[in-house]
Amino acid sequence: MKRILVLMILILLILPIFAAESDAKPLEYEKGSQMFTFRFGPVVPAFMFRPNQEDQLLTFGDTHFKTGGYGAIRYQGFLSSYLALGGELGYTFAYDQSYLFTSVPFQVKATYLPVQGTVELPLSLGLGFAYNSYEETSFMSLLATAEAGVSFYWTENWGVTLSAGVQVIPELLLFSDNPNDQETVMGFMPITFSLSYRGE
Amino acid sequence: MRNTIIHRTLAGAVALLILFTLSCNIDDEGIFYRVSISEPIVEVGAVTVIDFNTDGNIIAHTKDAGMQLYNTATGTWSEIAVNNSNPIRANLLATDATRVFIGESAALEENNDLYAILRSDSSPTGTAYNSTMDVVSMGLHGDVMVVETATDFEVRTVSVPDPATLPDWIFSTATYRNAEVFAQDDDTFLVQVQKTADDTYTSYLYEGGTRYPVTADLEHPVRAFFVDSTDQGIFVLGDGSVYRSSDVAATQPTDTANTITLKTTNTEFTFLPVLTNGDALYMQGSANIMYSISMTDGTVASAEDDFVTTLSTVDIISYISGGGKNYAGTIEHGIIEIEFASVP
Numbered sequence: 117m118k119r120i121l122v123l124m125i126l127i128l129l130i131l132p133i134f135a136a137e138s139d140a141k142p143l144e145y146e147k148g149s150q151m152f153t154f155r156f157g158p159v160v161p162a163f164m165f166r167p168n169q170e171d172q173l174l175t176f177g178d179t180h181f182k183t184g185g186y187g188a189i190r191y192q193g194f195l196s197s198y199l200a201l202g203g204e205l206g207y208t209f210a211y212d213q214s215y216l217f218t219s220v221p222f223q224v225k226a227t228y229l230p231v232q233g234t235v236e237l238p239l240s241l242g243l244g245f246a247y248n249s250y251e252e253t254s255f256m257s258l259l260a261t262a263e264a265g266v267s268f269y270w271t272e273n274w275g276v277t278l279s280a281g282v283q284v285i286p287e288l289l290l291f292s293d294n295p296n297d298q299e300t301v302m303g304f305m306p307i308t309f310s311l312s313y314r315g316e
Numbered sequence: 317m318r319n320t321i322i323h324r325t326l327a328g329a330v331a332l333l334i335l336f337t338l339s340c341n342i343d344d345e346g347i348f349y350r351v352s353i354s355e356p357i358v359e360v361g362a363v364t365v366i367d368f369n370t371d372g373n374i375i376a377h378t379k380d381a382g383m384q385l386y387n388t389a390t391g392t393w394s395e396i397a398v399n400n401s402n403p404i405r406a407n408l409l410a411t412d413a414t415r416v417f418i419g420e421s422a423a424l425e426e427n428n429d430l431y432a433i434l435r436s437d438s439s440p441t442g443t444a445y446n447s448t449m450d451v452v453s454m455g456l457h458g459d460v461m462v463v464e465t466a467t468d469f470e471v472r473t474v475s476v477p478d479p480a481t482l483p484d485w486i487f488s489t490a491t492y493r494n495a496e497v498f499a500q501d502d503d504t505f506l507v508q509v510q511k512t513a514d515d516t517y518t519s520y521l522y523e524g525g526t527r528y529p530v531t532a533d534l535e536h537p538v539r540a541f542f543v544d545s546t547d548q549g550i551f552v553l554g555d556g557s558v559y560r561s562s563d564v565a566a567t568q569p570t571d572t573a574n575t576i577t578l579k580t581t582n583t584e585f586t587f588l589p590v591l592t593n594g595d596a597l598y599m600q601g602s603a604n605i606m607y608s609i610s611m612t613d614g615t616v617a618s619a620e621d622d623f624v625t626t627l628s629t630v631d632i633i634s635y636i637s638g639g640g641k642n643y644a645g646t647i648e649h650g651i652i653e654i655e656f657a658s659v660p
Contacts, residue, residue, distance in 0.1 A: 213356040298346030
């Protein structure tokens with residue numbers, strides 16, 4: 117995972133060199149502007165909160181998850197010059213000590229862009245669902261996400277973003293026959309590299 | 317305007333309720349909880365636990381790493397050197413009071429090389445024991461085996477492999493095939509044969525030195541059994557039906573009409589392990605579901621003890637109990653200690 121992070125940071129460091137040589141004109145967002153994004157990167161198991169267990173909070177490796185991966189596509193339209201709203205469909209995978217966990221999150225995502233231009237700072241909040249599978253069990257859960265990133269646009273339309281955030285997946289067992297002592301809130305931390313196209 | 321707001325609020329509330337309901341896991345076990353207690357894959361492959369050595373460590377057969385000694389205190393493995401030329405077979409494992417017996421593969425109708433491992437050794441090794449018999453099955457937790465001769469299947473003790481020790485236990489190979497022995501201990505084992513003419517299975521129980529019929533000419537073989545200290549016996553057949561006898565020495569087991577869903581195995585007569593705790597007989601079924609069978613009346617339920625959750629992520633092929641502790645040998649996860657929350 118360290119290699120991937122180093123690679124992403126290097127890409128972001130190198131890109132301004134090309135920017136200096138480009139005569140890209142920053143796009144000015146307005147209502148109706150659009151953005152299409154491909155995303156991928158590692159996903160770190162950040163925390164696992166088990167309110168009814170003796171060890172309530174497990175973090176990183178103690179969750180028994182290993183670092184996995186996340187990929188997604190996102191489309192957003194601008195409601196104003198600073199706020200974009202859209203949807204993101206993704207795929208998360210991570211191994212525990214033996215088996216593969218997968219999740220297909222789909223969410224409504226709002227992004228606020230307080231800094232715009234060649235370099236941007238997107239701040240996003242998302243809410244939706246995730247279809248989670250592990251061994252022979254699957255269930256649909258709520259999903260909440262938050263993330264922040266740094267974007268660099270080397271042309272008026274094309275740019276890359278390095279972002280980090282948290283995906284929270286609560287697992288409720290309200291309708292299970294057994295007591296709810298296994299209810300858990302899982303927090304993944306995706307660190308993603310994105311390629312975006314923006315336009316009017 | 318006011319009605320519109322009310323309608324939108326109600327619609328929103330209903331939508332949220334539906335979304336909230338949809339977002340619940342209705343299975344009995346939480347995915348993330350199971351991940352948090354998941355066990356790592358152990359590289360030795362499928363583990364058949366055989367017996368304890370003097371130090372309380374477990375002598376085990378492993379699919380990928382041969383014979384191994386599992387240190388129960390540290391969870392580490394060490395090889396038990398056996399000078400075998402062919403792989404040790406998982407169904408050729410037996411014990412007596414002082415030794416573990418293991419048998420290596422051999423060509424059809426050829427004799428098997430047997431080896432003995434002294435349980436009193438802290439660092440045991442396997443030594444050649446016998447290579448004069450065509451052994452087809454050995455009782456994992458007992459001193460018993462089935463030997464095929466030119467004309468018969470003979471049940472013999474491994475420690476004294478003389479047919480005279482069990483003279484009543486001879487089945488003609490002209491009539492039967494697939495002879496198997498399952499041992500609970502030295503004094504309790506079950507021998508099963510399949511009739512060549514119609515493929516039906518017949519089984520007998522050895523209990524306290526006497527032979528008792530269990531099943532006769534049934535379509536399905538016995539896959540698991542246990543006889544408790546009061547001679548109550550539970551027998552699980554290949555179709556999942558549970559047979560029970562209140563006293564195996566007095567009455568032949570009968571169908572309780574209770575069933576479990578068995579896990580898939582290589583053969584239709586592969587022995588499935590069981591574990592006991594008080595009145596409960598535990599048996600892992602399909603999809604790793606742990607069933608609890610009552611010794612008292614043969615009723616079947618999904619076990620709800622805390623240990624079940626841990627074992628729901630592993631595939632168990634053997635158990636061993638001793639010194640107040642219980643261990644499971646698994647297909648991918650090595651050996652796992654089992655702790656019961658209570659005695660039913």
